[in-house]
Structure formats: C-alpha cells, structure tokens
Amino acid sequence: MNKQYINGEWVDGVDGNQHQLINPATEELIATISSANQKDAAIAIDAAHDAFKKWSKTTPYLRAEILKKAAQYLRDNLDKIASDMVIESGKPFPEAKGEWTVSANLFEWYAEEAKRSYGKIIPASRLDKRSSVIWQPMGVIGIITAWNFPAYNPARAWAAALAAGCTVVAKPSESTPLSAFHMLNALLHAGLPAGVLNLLIGDAASIGKEMLDNEKLKKISFTGSTRVGELLMDGASKTHTKLSLELGGNAPVLIFDDIDVDAVAKVASIARFRNNGQVCISPQRFYVHKNIYQQFTELLTKYVSALKVGNGFEEGVNVGPLITRKQRDSVFDLIEKTKAENAEILTGGHIPAHLDKGYFIQPAVVGGLTQSSALAKNEIFGPILPLFSFDDLDDAVAKANDTEYGLAAYIFTHNLKTAIYASEQVEFGIVGINEWAPHGTEAPFGGWKSSGQGHESGSEGLYEYMEKKLISIGSL
Numbered sequence: 001m002n003k004q005y006i007n008g009e010w011v012d013g014v015d016g017n018q019h020q021l022i023n024p025a026t027e028e029l030i031a032t033i034s035s036a037n038q039k040d041a042a043i044a045i046d047a048a049h050d051a052f053k054k055w056s057k058t059t060p061y062l063r064a065e066i067l068k069k070a071a072q073y074l075r076d077n078l079d080k081i082a083s084d085m086v087i088e089s090g091k092p093f094p095e096a097k098g099e100w101t102v103s104a105n106l107f108e109w110y111a112e113e114a115k116r117s118y119g120k121i122i123p124a125s126r127l128d129k130r131s132s133v134i135w136q137p138m139g140v141i142g143i144i145t146a147w148n149f150p151a152y153n154p155a156r157a158w159a160a161a162l163a164a165g166c167t168v169v170a171k172p173s174e175s176t177p178l179s180a181f182h183m184l185n186a187l188l189h190a191g192l193p194a195g196v197l198n199l200l201i202g203d204a205a206s207i208g209k210e211m212l213d214n215e216k217l218k219k220i221s222f223t224g225s226t227r228v229g230e231l232l233m234d235g236a237s238k239t240h241t242k243l244s245l246e247l248g249g250n251a252p253v254l255i256f257d258d259i260d261v262d263a264v265a266k267v268a269s270i271a272r273f274r275n276n277g278q279v280c281i282s283p284q285r286f287y288v289h290k291n292i293y294q295q296f297t298e299l300l301t302k303y304v305s306a307l308k309v310g311n312g313f314e315e316g317v318n319v320g321p322l323i324t325r326k327q328r329d330s331v332f333d334l335i336e337k338t339k340a341e342n343a344e345i346l347t348g349g350h351i352p353a354h355l356d357k358g359y360f361i362q363p364a365v366v367g368g369l370t371q372s373s374a375l376a377k378n379e380i381f382g383p384i385l386p387l388f389s390f391d392d393l394d395d396a397v398a399k400a401n402d403t404e405y406g407l408a409a410y411i412f413t414h415n416l417k418t419a420i421y422a423s424e425q426v427e428f429g430i431v432g433i434n435e436w437a438p439h440g441t442e443a444p445f446g447g448w449k450s451s452g453q454g455h456e457s458g459s460e461g462l463y464e465y466m467e468k469k470l471i472s473i474g475s476l
Contacts, residue, residue: 002031002032002033002034002177002181003033003034004034004036004040004044004198004199004200004201004202005184005197005198005199006040006043006044006047006198006199006200007043007044007047007051007194007195007198008193008194008195009194011034012034013034013035013036013037013040013202014036014037014039014040014043015035015037015039017034017035017037017202018032018033018034018035019032019033019035019174019202020032020033021033021088021174021175021177021178022324023087023088023090023358024088024089024090024320024321024322024323024324024358024359025090025310025311025312025320025321025357025358025359025360026311026357026358027357027358027359030087030088030178031178033174033177033201034201034202035174035201035202035203036200036201036202036203036207037202037203037206037207038203038206038207038209038210040200040202040207041169041171041200041206041207041210041211041214042210042214044169044198044200045140045142045169045210045211045214045216045217046216047194047195047198048140048167048168048169048195048196048197048198048216048217049139049140049167049216049217050195051167051193051194051195051196052137052139052140052166052167054193055137055165055166055167055193055196056136056137056139056165056166056167058165060114060115060117060163060165061115063111063114063162063163063165064111064112064114064115064163065111065190066111066162066187066190066191066192067107067108067110067111067159067162067163067190068107068108068111068190069189069190069191070107070183070186070187070189070190070192071104071105071107071108071111071186072104073185073186073189073190074100074103074104074107074182074183074186075101075104077182077186078097078100078101079097081100081151081179081182082096082097082099082100083096083313084178084179084182085099085100085150085151085176085178085179086312086313086320087178088150088175088176088177088178088179089147089148089150089175089176089179089312089320089323090276090311090312090320090321090322090323090358090359091275091276091312091320092312092317092318092319092320093312093313095274095275095312096312099149099151099152100151102152102155102441103151103152103154103155103183104155105441106152106155106156106159106441106457107155107159107186109159109441109442110159110160110162110163110461110462111159111163113163113459113462114163114164114165114462116459117135117164117462117463117466118135119132119133119134119135120132120133124472126474127476128474128475128476129472129473129474129476130472130473130476131470131471131472131473132470132471133468133469133470133471134468134469134471135463135466135467135468135469136165136466136467136469137164137165137166137465137466137467138164138166138218138219138242138465138466138467139166139167139216139217139218139219140166140167140168140169140216140217140218141157141161141166141167141168141169141217141218141219141220141221141465142168142169142170142171142208142211142217142219142220142221143157143158143161143168143169143170143171143220143221144171144204144207144208144211144220144221144222144223144224145157145170145171145172145173145222145223145224146173146223146224147172147173147175147176147323148275148278148279148280148323148381149275149279150172150173150176150178150179150180151179151182151183153172153223154170154172154179154180154183155183156441156445156456156457156461157221157223157244157456157461158170158183158187158197160456160461160462160464160465161221161465162187162192162196162197163462164462164463164465164466165466166465167195167196167197168196168197168198169198169200169211169217170184170197170198170199170200171200171201171202171204171207171208171211172199172201174201174202174204175323175324176323177201180199180201181199184197184199204228208220208228208231208232208235209235211241212232212235212236212238212239212241213235213239215239217241218241218242219241219242219243219244219464219465220232220236220241220242220243220244221243221244221454221456221464222243222244222245222246222247223246223280224246224247225247225248226247226248226379226404226405226450226451229245229247229452232245233245243453243454244452244453244454244455244456244464245452245453245454246280246445246446246447246451246452246454246456247280247407247447247450247451247452248280248379248405248407248450248451249280249281249282249284249379249405249407249408249447249451250284250285250377250378250379250403250404250405250407251281251282251283251284251285251405251407251408251409251410251428252284252285252286252287252399252400252403252409252410252426252428253268253283253284253285253286253287253409253410253411253412254287254390254396254397254400254409254410254411254412254413254422254426255286255287255288255289255292255296255412256289256393256396256411256412256413256415256418257289257291257292258413258414258415258418259292259412259413259414261292261295261296261299262299264296264412265296265299265300265303266299266303267436268283268286268300268303268385268436269300269303269304269307269385270318271283271436272284272286272304272363272385273304273307273318273319273363273383273385276319276320276321276322276361276382276383277380277381277382277383277384278322278323278327278381278382280407280408280451281407281408281430281438281439282381283408283410283436284379284380284385284386285375285376285386285388285399285400285403286385286386286387286388287388287389287390287396287399287400288387288388288389288390289389289390289396290389290390290391293387293389296387297346297365297367297387300365300385300387301346301347301365304347304348304363304364304365304385305347305348307319307363309352309355309360309361309362309363310352310354310355310360311358319363319383320360321358321359321360322359322360322361322382322383323359324359325359327359327381327382328359328360328361328382330381330382331361331380331381331382331383331384332361334374334375334378334380334382334384335349335364335384337374338366338369338373338374338375338384338386341369341370341373341374342368343366343367343368343369343373343375344366344367344368345364345365345366346364346365346366346367347362347363347364347365348361348362348363348364348365348383349361349362349364349366349384350362361382361383362383363383363384363385364383364384364385365384365385365387366384366385366386366387367387369386369387369388370388371388371399371402373386376388376402376403377403379405393418393421393422396422397422397425397426400422400426400428401425401426401427404449404450405447405449405450405451406427406428406429406447406448406449406450406451407428407429407430407447407448407451407452408428408429408430408431408432408438408439408447409423409426409428409430409431409432410431410432410433410435410436410438411423411426411431411432411433411434412433412434413433413434414434419433419434427448427449428447428448428451429445429446429447429448429451430445430446430447439457440457441457441458442457442458443457443458444456444457444458444459444460444461445457445458445461446460
C-alpha cells in the first residue's frame with residue numbers, strides 16, 4: 001500500500017517522488033504516498049495491454065465470480081474501509097458507509113449485467129445472407145476519478161470496464177487514495193489476475209497526457225471538472241482516443257406552491273449539504289414559487305442553522321470539512337462575491353468558532369439573488385444554498401435552463417401536469433421529481449451540454465466499454 005500497483009506488484013514511482021496525504025478535518029499527516037507520472041503510466045499501459053490478451057478471452061461468468069467476491073469483501077470489511085474514507089475525505093461516517101455499500105452493489109450488479117451483453121440477429125435482405133451483431137471488449141481503459149466520492153466514482157467505472165472484459169489503468173485522486181487501495185485489495189482478494197487493473201497515484205496532467213498519447217489505450221473515462229474535460233476533448237481530437245466524461249453540474253430545484261413547504265424545506269437542508277455540497281448532482285439553485293418564497297426561506301434557514309458541523313467520526317455530525325484548504329478558499333471567494341452583489345447571507349458562511357483546525361465552513365443560505373449572480377452561474381461545490389424566486393411555470397423552466405451545465409435537475413410539485421411539462425422541458429440528463437436521489441446502480445447516469453458525454457451505471461455503463469461489431473455471412 002501507499003505505492004503504485006503495476007502488473008501485479010506494489011512499486012514506487014519511477015522518479016521516486018512522493019506527496020503528503022492530509023486529513024481535512026485535523027490538517028494532520030495521514031501518510032506519505034508514492035507519486036506516479038507519465039513514465040509510470042506508460043509502464044502500466046503496457047502491462048494492461050498484455051493482460052488484455054487473456055482477460056478479454058475469459059467468459060463473463062468467470063469475470064462475474066471475481067467481481068462478486070470483491071463486492072462481498074467490501075461488505076465484510078465495511079467499518080474499516082469506511083473509517084479510512086472519513087480520515088481522507090472528511091465526510092461523516094454514515095455517509096462513508098453508505099457510499100461503500102453502493103460501491104459493493106455496483107460490483108455485484110455489473111457481475112450479473114456482463115452475462116446479458118446480448119447481440120442480435122438482423123433479418124437479411126437476401127436469402128443467401130445472414131447478419132448478426134455482437135459486442136466485444138474495447139481494450140485498455142484509462143479511468144480518472146475525482147475525490148468527492150472516492151469509492152463510488154471508481155466503482156461504477158472499474159466494475160463496468162472489468163465486467164466488459166477490458167483491462168484498466170486507474171488514476172484516482174491523490175487526495176483520496178486510501179479508498180482506491182481498499183477497492184483494489186478487494187479485487188486482488190477475489191483473484192484478479194496481474195495486469196488487469198493497474199493503479200497510479202500522482203500527477204494528473206502527465207498521467208492523462210500519456211493516456212491520450214499512447215495508442216495502446218483505447219478510451220479514457222473521466223470524472224471531474226468541465227475545464228479538464230475540455231482539455232481531454234482537445235487532446236482526444238488529435239489522437240482519436242474515445243472519451244466518457246462526467247463533468248460539472250449546476251442543478252436547479254423547482255419548488256412549486258402546491259407542496260408541503262415545511263417537509264420540503266426540512267429535507268432540502270439535508271440534501272443540499274450531503275458531502276458538504278461537493279456533489280456534481282447536488283441540488284444547487286433553489287427556485288421557489290413567489291407565493292411560498294418567504295415561508296420556505298424562513299423554514300429552510302431554521303433547519304440549516306441547526307446542522308451540526310464537525311469531524312466525521314463525531315456522533316450526529318451532518319457536515320464535515322471541505323477536501324482541501326484550496327477548496328475552502330474557493331467557496332469563501334464565492335461568498336465574498338455574493339456580498340459584493342448585495343445578496344443577503346441568511347445564515348452561516350463562516351468558519352465555526354469551535355473548529356480551529358480543518359477546512360470547515362458553517363453551511364450558508366443566501367437570498368436576494370438574481371440570475372446574473374455568481375451563485376447562479378458557477379458550480380459551487382461547497383456548503384452554500386442560494387435561493388431565487390420565480391413567477392410561473394415557464395419562468396421557472398427558463399431560469400433552470402439558464403446555465404451551461406445540464407447534469408441534474410429537481411422538481412417538487414403535486415400537480416402531474418406541472419411535473420410532466422417541467423421534466424420534459426428542462427435541459428438536463430437526470431431529472432428527479434419529488435425526490436433527491438434520481439440516480440441508481442441500475443439507471444443511466446449522464447449529462448447534457450457542458451456536463452459531459454457518455455453514461456455510467458445501468459446497462460448503458462457496460463456498453464461504454466464495448467465495441468459493436470456487425471458480422472455478415474454471404475454466399476450461403
């Protein structure tokens with residue numbers, strides 16, 4: 001552990017570089033981690049390329065057994081691996097346990113779904129011809145994932161790619177490597193052959209460049225910012241590397257005046273600050289009908305003010321620290337811009353008095369905002385809840401769509417016509433009606449516009465790592 005895993009061995013980075021892993025709740029050193037770069041990536045890609053020759057020829061049933069054993073290992077060691085996630089990411093312990101449970105479910109689900117990667121027979125236009133379509137594994141896949149969900153993000157990509165018969169070079173975030181180590185150990189415990197999955201912790205830019213430039217790597221799956229996604233698209237245009245991109249979000253929440261105001265306000269205070277708002281599909285821009293705006297604002301502010309901020313191991317904590325000092329500073333920068341716009345900070349937005357160490361911010365509610373405000377235009381990725389009002393259905397939809405992003409949107413109403421109209425008119429890849437968790441292991445996850453391309457989860461996630469082949473037989 002604390003090293004690179006390449007071709008079945010734990011090794012130091014070629015150049016011997018290291019970086020320090022810091023606990024975001026205490027600012028204490030957790031571990032010193034070996035650091036990889038472009039040279040290590042080239043070695044890992046070679047290993048994965050060689051392993052693909054055998055792994056791609058295995059049956060989905062054999063691959064399924066390994067993935068299911070890995071899932072059980074994660075469940076059997078849940079408390080230990082969840083504790084390490086709290087230490088490196090800061091999220092509350094119950095959230096960490098929940099994330100690992102979903103990650104185990106993803107491994108099991110793709111173990112079964114790989115057995116159903118059916119092709120089809122196409123009725124031919126000639127009597128002497130037979131046409132069929134089959135799916136085959138794509139090859140070596142580079143998987144780059146973000147720190148906000150250090151188990152869930154890798155799990156949905158690793159599980160799908162391995163189930164499809166691909167080999168993997170994985171680059172998790174250097175801010176949260178412990179979770180990736182645990183996930184790899186689960187696969188090794190389950191009997192994953194050497195070279196099938198290689199793990200690199202280190203410089204994202206140089207590792208990503210090697211993934212783009214190396215012709216042995218067929219596709220990059222990336223979870224992260226829109227800015228980095230655009231850099232990958234620029235590079236892929238020159239090398240023809242395929243991409244799956246799960247990028248940023250700026251999710252609107254449309255709250256109509258026929259709902260239970262108190263009930264929605266109470267749950268919204270929890271949903272918005274899950275993982276401290278560091279969630280790509282996090283409900284962000286709250287658009288509330290003018291008839292209930294004042295009532296909703298007062299109730300919401302009361303519930304948010306009562307949220308407990310602290311170390312993720314502390315009983316009853318709702319909100320942990322942000323992942324790094326840099327991330328906390330970026331959130332404070334947005335708060336300062338909001339103040340300059342004369343918006344009203346209704347609660348929070350400061351460092352809690354009882355927490356002198358760690359990257360904490362008291363969750364904030366902000367009102368008096370317009371569509372041109374910084375909180376309307378930017379992905380916040382932190383504990384701020386901005387409030388806006390709308391006049392009618394068309395005004396709500398127009399304001400919801402007024403963003404470059406298109407990942408998730410949320411609609412709260414008891415009117416069926418309103419729900420159907422709004423859900424079909426908003427320009428987002430995922431829409432939740434009267435719920436805060438529209439995504440699921442079995443459902444496709446993907447965004448429109450600047451929020452990415454391709455899909456993860458569901459059967460769609462499996463086919464992201466497979467090639468479609470037409471086989472035609474003539475002269476029969």
